[in-house]
Structures are given as structure tokens and as C-alpha cells.
Amino acid sequence: MTAHSATLALDEAVRARLNEGEDVLHLGFGEAGLPVAPELIEVLADAGRHNGYGPVAGAPQARAAAAGWFTRRGLATEPEQILFAPGSKPLLFALLAAVEGDVVLPCPAWVSYAAQSALLGRRVIWVPVSSEAGGVPDPERLTQALRRSSSSGARPGVLILTVPDNPTGTVAPPEQVEAVCAIADRHGLAVISDEIYSELCHRGAAPSPARYLPERTVVTTGLSKSLALGGWRIGYARTPLGGWGRRVHEELIGVASEIWSSLAAPMQAVADHVLGDPPEITARIAASRRLHARVATAVHARLTAAGALCRPPQAGFYLYPDFARRCEFLRSQGILTGTDLAATLLDRYGVATLPGRAFGEPDTALTLRLATSLLYGTTRRECERALAVEEPENLPWIAASLTRLGDAVEAVVGAHHRS
Ligand SMILES: Cc1ncc(COP(=O)(O)O)c(C=O)c1O
Incomplete structure (x- = not known):
């Protein structure tokens, strides 16, 4: 049986508690936590009359807009390389179905890659990330793992x-990224580069693997995170030029044609608008990026004050603290696993997080994943205010959540007890 995705399952459980009147601080779900940009509501309303299925890969205008969007970001792209889908999650599944072989994943990795691989009957080869950054396996350990896995x-x-x-x-x-792409090339691997957070780098731009392994990297992305449009389900892929890329594109069209047919036409109109980079949208994404960076940084300070090892946030709205240094105290409290730690935070302090196990780590790892994006407010007004001010972490409702979170973590891990 395929289990309910850990992130979606936790979100539903937390929302049920909230509906019952429980006061839960929700750090368990990777939703961007912001309202729809007002002009997009107008674009969507105007596009409501588009009711045809349209081409599987997407309407020519939307594909041209996506090609322009990639090209302006330094990856020259033709419209024929683009395929739209109802979110990048089904696109990733279609890609895994289209590309042969077992699946190599960084550990930890986003929850759905391993679950989708299992659905397709593929083995997963986990390779730890470096202490510096996640999302990409440590190059040396990748080489070792590939050698071991073949034998x-x-x-x-x-x-x-x-x-x-x-x-x-x-x-x-x-x-x-370059080193890992070179290893992938030597071993004949295809690369799927999930770049859904690329617009949310707190500083600078992310290095796309498509620069280093251009002929065998497929990029997936979408509007769920940069514009908080998760529920509108807009995703798109860029397949490479050349024979391999064309074959993958054809396969993708085959899978898409049998599963979702096409991205909803009104959503393609939204994509067409957004991917032209109009100034209001660029400004909205810049404001979101700043807000994500400020709040994630404020949460990071509280986690490290409580004794966690935690990579400083560089993009999006996630933190991945490791409480291994507090293991003695935690053991004395009967907390032996990441799952125990997350359960204690939720049951005793109403703080919802996910344990590292959901991301491929052994449960003995005392790691948690915190999404900081649902701290911005509970009303549209609060969230818009958080987007507008210089120091959102000092807004009363955000500051109160930060204090509550810091106090809860300190209490659970015994930050004031000597380990
Ligand atoms: C790394 C990553 N990839 C893909 C997705 C899926 O996004 P969507 O299907 O909304 O495009 C998410 C959403 O949480 C994600 O975090």
C-alpha cells in the first residue's frame, strides 16, 4: 500500500486539530503561506472562458513564455522543450516513468521522490549530502555508492x-553541482533537477545542473512556491535539446496524455502572464523572498540557541536542525528517535514539525524539518503586512510565534540542562 504523503498527512491532521479549536503552531507543511497576488485573480477570472483541453504539452503562447523565462535566466530554451502539467509533482512521476533505471537520491530528500520511485518499482540508492548544503549528494560518497550499487x-x-x-x-x-554532474555523466545517469525554489534564493541565483550536464538534465519547476500558488497546480518541465531530450519529451507527452491530458487552460493563461516577468510579479516574488529569508533566519537563531546544529537558511522557507548534541538529555526523557522528538513537540507544546525519517534518514537521527512559512499570519491582512514591512519578525503575531517556538524547543531538548 502507498502511504499518505507525510507532509500532506500532517497538514490534514494539524488542520483538523485547528478546526477543533486547538492552538497548533504549524511548521509541518511546505506551503508558501501567502495570499494570491491580486492581479492574478483578474488574469484567472478573464481566462475562465477557456474551456478546451488544448495540446498536451501546453498552449503555444504559454510554452513560449516559459521558454523566454528560462532563457532570461541563462538557460537558452525553445518552446518545444517545454511541457506544462498540473503541478511539478505529477511531472516528476511522469519523468521517473520515462527514464529507465534505479533512482539515486540525496539524503535527506523531499518526501515524494522515494515514494514515487517505489510506485514505479524502482530501487532507491540514498547518498548523504555534505554538511554544507543539501539537495545534492556529497560527490565522494556518490562515487562510492554508485560503485557499490552496481556490484x-x-x-x-x-x-x-x-x-x-x-x-x-x-x-x-x-x-x-558541477562535480556531481560530472560523476552522473561518467556513469551514464540522467539528471532530474527539481528547481521549484529557484526564484526564492535569499541571495544570488542557484546553479542549475542543466549548465553542467546540458544534454541529459531535465529541469522541473512551477509556481507553487514563488507565488504561493500550490492549490492552482501549475508546473512545467524543460527537456534538453538533442536526441535524448526529444525522446524524453515524447515519453512525457505519452504519459501526460494518458494521465492528465493537459494543464487546465485558465492556469496556462496565469502561467503565460507570470512567466513574462511583469514588474508587479517580479516585485511580489522579491517581497516574498525577503520575508522568507527574514523569518527563516529568525527561526534559525532560536534553534541554534537551543543547541541544534542547523545549516543557515539560503533559500525558500525550510530549516533542518539536528539535535544530536542533546541526545543524552533527550534519551533521559525517553526521546530516542526523530519521530519521538516531533511527537513530543506536537503533543506537549502544539508545535508541528516532521522528523528526518520522512526525508529518508534513519529514525535514530534526531533531525526535524521545519517549514517557517505558515508563521506569517492567519489572515490575508496579516500576511500582506508581513510582506510589506522591513522587519516582519518583529510584527507582534510573528514575534509571539517565534518566542513560543523557541521556548518549546528549549524545553523539549533541555537547552538549560548540561548534556
Ligand atoms: C522539492 C519539491 N519539489 C516539488 C514539489 C511539488 O510542488 P508542486 O507539485 O506543487 O509543483 C514540492 C512541494 O512541496 C517540493 O518541495
Whole structure:
């Protein structure tokens, strides 16, 4: 049986508690936590009359807009390389179906890659990330794992990279991405580069693997995170030029044509508008990026004050603290696993997080993934205010959540007790 995705299951459980009147601080779900940009509501309303299925890969205008969007970001792209889908999650599944071989994943990695691989009957080869950044396996350990896996009968065929990363909220440095792409090339692996957080780098731009392995990297992305449009389900892929890329594109069209037919036409109109980079949208994304960076940084300070090891946030709205240094105190409290730690935070303090186990780590790892994006407010007004001010972490409702979170974590891990 395929289990309910850990992130979606936790979100539903937390929302049920909230509906019952419980006061839960929700750090368990990777939703961007912001209202729809007002002009997009008008674009969507105007597009409501488009009711045809349209071409599987997307309407020519939307595909041209996506090609322009990639090209302006330094990856020259033709419209024929683009395929739209109802979110990048089904696109990733279709890609895994289209590309042969077992799946190499960084550990930790976003929850759905391993679950989708299992649905397709593929083995997963986990390779730890470096202490510096997540989303990309440590190059040396990748080489060792590939050597070991071939001798154990696995057939590694595809490597998934997440740049920038969920769950660690970091961006792998270009040298590391380049080194990993060179290894993938030597071993004949395809690369799927999940770049759904690329617009949310707190500083600079993320290094796309498509620069280093252009002929065998497929990029997936979408509007769920940059514009908080998760529920509108807009995703798109860029397949490479050349024979391999064309074959993958054809396969994708085949899978898409049998599963979702096409992205909803009104959503393609939204994509067409957004991917032209109009100034209001660019400004909205810049404001969101700043808000994510400020709040994630404020949460990071509280986690490290409580004794966690935690990579500083570089993109998006995630943190991945490791409480191994508090293991003695935690053991004395009967907390032996990441799952125990997350359960204690939720049951005793109403703080919802996910344990590292959901991301491929052994449960003995005392790691948690925190999404900081649902701290911005509970009303549209609060969230718009958080987007507008210089120091959102000082708004009373955000400051109160930060204090509550810091106090809860300190209490659970015994930050004031000597380990
Ligand atoms: C790394 C990563 N990839 C893909 C997705 C899926 O996004 P969507 O299907 O909304 O495009 C998410 C959403 O949480 C994510 O964090």
C-alpha cells in the first residue's frame, strides 16, 4: 500500500486539530503561506472562458513564455522543450516513468521522490549530502555508492537533485553541482533537477545542473512556491535539446496524455502572464523572498540557541536542525528517535514539525524539518503586512510565534540542562 504523503498527512491532521479549536503552531507543511497576488485573480477570472483541453504539452503562447523565462535566466530554451502539467509533482512521476533505471537520491530528500520511485518499482540508492548544503549528494560518497550499487545488482539510471533544496533550505555550491554532474555523466545517469525554489534564493541565483550536464538534465519547476500558488497546480518541465531530450519529451507527452491530458487552460493563461516577468510579479516574488529569508533566519537563531546544529537558511522557507548534541538529555526523557522528538513537540507544546525519517534518514537521527512559512499570519491582512514591512519578525503575531517556538524547543531538548 502507498502511504499518505507525510507532509500532506500532517497538514490534514494539524488542520483538523485547528478546526477543533486547538492552538497548533504549524511548521509541518511546505506551503508558501501567502495570499494570491491580486492581479492574478483578474488574469484567472478573464481566462475562465477557456474551456478546451488544448495540446498536451501546453498552449503555444504559454510554452513560449516559459521558454523566454528560462532563457532570461541563462538557460537558452525553445518552446518545444517545454511541457506544462498540473503541478511539478505529477511531472516528476511522469519523468521517473520515462527514464529507465534505479533512482539515486540525496539524503535527506523531499518526501515524494522515494515514494514515487517505489510506485514505479524502482530501487532507491540514498547518498548523504555534505554538511554544507543539501539537495545534492556529497560527490565522494556518490562515487562510492554508485560503485557499490552496481556490484550489488542495482542499475542506477537517474539522479534527482533539488537546487535549492527542501528539506534543508540550502543551495548547493556550483563546484559541488558541477562535480556531481560530472560523476552522473561518467556513469551514464540522467539528471532530474527539481528547481521549484529557484526564484526564492535569499541571495544570488542557484546553479542549475542543466549548465553542467546540458544534454541529459531535465529541469522541473512551477509556481507553487514563488507565488504561493500550490492549490492552482501549475508546473512545467524543460527537456534538453538533442536526441535524448526529444525522446524524453515524447515519453512525457505519452504519459501526460494518458494521465492528465493537459494543464487546465485558465492556469496556462496565469502561467503565460507570470512567466513574462511583469514588474508587479517580479516585485511580489522579491517581497516574498525577503520575508522568507527574514523569518527563516529568525527561526534559525532560536534553534541554534537551543543547541541544534542547523545549516543557515539560503533559500525558500525550510530549516533542518539536528539535535544530536542533546541526545543524552533527550534519551533521559525517553526521546530516542526523530519521530519521538516531533511527537513530543506536537503533543506537549502544539508545535508541528516532521522528523528526518520522512526525508529518508534513519529514525535514530534526531533531525526535524521545519517549514517557517505558515508563521506569517492567519489572515490575508496579516500576511500582506508581513510582506510589506522591513522587519516582519518583529510584527507582534510573528514575534509571539517565534518566542513560543523557541521556548518549546528549549524545553523539549533541555537547552538549560548540561548534556
Ligand atoms: C522539492 C519539491 N519539489 C516539488 C514539489 C511539488 O510542488 P508542486 O507539485 O506543487 O509543483 C514540492 C512541494 O512541496 C517540493 O518541495
